Amino acid sequence: MGEKEIRADAVMDVGILAVGLSRNPATNYCLEVIEDAVKGRIRVLIPYTVIFGAHYILTRFYGVEPKEANSLLRNLLLSQRIVWYGHIDRSSMEKSFENTEKYDLDAWNGYILHLMEANQIKIIYTLDVEHFNKINWLKTINPIPNTKMRELRDFLQGKG
Amino acid sequence: MALHLPFQTIHMTPKTKVSSQGRTVIPVQIRKKLSLREGEEVEWVLEGDVIVVKPFREEKTSDEIMKYLKDHLVEIKGIPSKDVSINLKKRMMNEWARRKLGLTQ
Numbered sequence: 001m002g003e004k005e006i007r008a009d010a011v012m013d014v015g016i017l018a019v020g021l022s023r024n025p026a027t028n029y030c031l032e033v034i035e036d037a038v039k040g041r042i043r044v045l046i047p048y049t050v051i052f053g054a055h056y057i058l059t060r061f062y063g064v065e066p067k068e069a070n071s072l073l074r075n076l077l078l079s080q081r082i083v084w085y086g087h088i089d090r091s092s093m094e095k096s097f098e099n100t101e102k103y104d105l106d107a108w109n110g111y112i113l114h115l116m117e118a119n120q121i122k123i124i125y126t127l128d129v130e131h132f133n134k135i136n137w138l139k140t141i142n143p144i145p146n147t148k149m150r151e152l153r154d155f156l157q158g159k160g
Numbered sequence: 161m162a163l164h165l166p167f168q169t170i171h172m173t174p175k176t177k178v179s180s181q182g183r184t185v186i187p188v189q190i191r192k193k194l195s196l197r198e199g200e201e202v203e204w205v206l207e208g209d210v211i212v213v214k215p216f217r218e219e220k221t222s223d224e225i226m227k228y229l230k231d232h233l234v235e236i237k238g239i240p241s242k243d244v245s246i247n248l249k250k251r252m253m254n255e256w257a258r259r260k261l262g263l264t265q
Contacts, residue, residue: 068232
């Protein structure tokens with residue numbers, strides 16, 4: 001299989017990175033989670049696919065220059081406390097697909113869920129609570145309080 | 161990651177000339193294999209009569225990483241509409257991004 005044993009307590013999703021690495025009303029809430037991960041206070045797994053997702057949001061949704069986004073994300077990738085994960089094979093694709101049918105998720109989320117299942121990780125830091133809340137065995141943590149979430153939505157919608 | 165890989169691994173024994181100033185070229189196959197980019201630094205180590213050339217990849221402490229991230233937070237400008245010419249694509253992609261940013265609830 002080529003998969004190594006992974007020890008992590010949580011997975012971090014795209015939104016935490018995109019919000020935490022940009023200036024907005026909720027930056028600090030997400031940056032705090034990123035800092036906890038970088039400093040090893042929480043052992044977080046980040047699949048490389050999530051980094052591509054963060055890059056997509058930064059450049060195509062936020063309008064950040066690729067050079068600027070690359071520089072930020074390259075810097076984050078230097079962290080040795082974060083558990084970086086890049087392995088995808090046919091079997092993990094199949095499991096991810098199964099999750100898309102079982103929970104009505106997109107394939108990216110199906111893959112994240114597969115990684116969590118395979119490695120017994122029960123916590124996900126995400127802003128996409130709508131989808132991950134469908135799975136009852138995992139704990140979804142959105143670090144942004146509801147009032148700030150509303151402020152963030154207004155802020156981002158004003159930029160779109 | 162060092163450049164003194166066994167040659168059977170990279171299937172070649174490239175040779176490059178050394179200039180009068182001591183400059184030489186890192187063969188393109190090796191640059192590609194190690195993802196060496198323009199502007200990156202390499203370390204030169206002499207092991208007996210063998211020169212080992214290693215990419216110098218910066219290692220930062222957690223504090224340095226966080227300082228960099230905090231000092232370089234990006235400004236959100238919004239997406240210029242010319243960047244996505246097909247409306248359907250724009251709508252679908254934005255939907256994904258919106259969901260990931262918790263904007264769909």
